[in-house]
Amino acid sequence: MSDKQKLLVVEDETTLRETLMYNLKREGYEVIGTGDGSEALELAREQKFDLIVLDVMLPSLDGLSIVRILRKEQRTPIVLLTARSGEVDRIMGLETGADDYIVKPFSLGEFLARVRAVLRRAAPEVSAKLEAGDLSLDLIGRKAYRGGEELRLSHKEFDLLAALIKNTGTALSRDRLLQEVWGYDFPGDTRTVDVHIRWLREKIEKDAAEPKHIVTVRGVGYRFE
Ligand code: CA
16 A cells, blocks of 8 residues: 555646656656546546646547536546636636646646645645534644533544544444554554543543443444444
């Protein structure tokens, strides 16, 4: 498994596509490329990308149509490449849902800066805050609140609660929680999880003896409700 961010580059001018791909790879991204609109749509549906660089004029299916279709299905950030500045008004006026655009010809430095900016804008939105009922977690400030009041959680309690809320409705085994919160190399055993769950329940449940949020799933582990 790779933790590299994965980008799709859709551009039918082969030299430009290869140049962009080469430089994005050098920046440390995993990059897949195509010059065909229909193939781009297929790829975007089959694989998960962190960002799509999309030329407007493409064979078989144009970039603006691709954006319109994808926006009904996913929120993957899209940066449009357009040949004429005259197209920009139309692109933005149509409110296609693209996150940014670059007018050709552009410098590589400008292109890479735009890509980085869009990725940066996209990332915190999905991961900065977790909410579940009257609980909310600020993942950047590492603060937890219940009904607006800050909870005093230890480092591990915070991580454990975040892991549970991220998987709301799914039963998580003690081993899985150990791996997610303590890491693979942690020498402790699964009772560590039980102890921290007990502490966490005392802090977040109205009645720790009758937990409504962190439910025990017999033979498996715990589930957040
Ligand atoms: Ca083109």
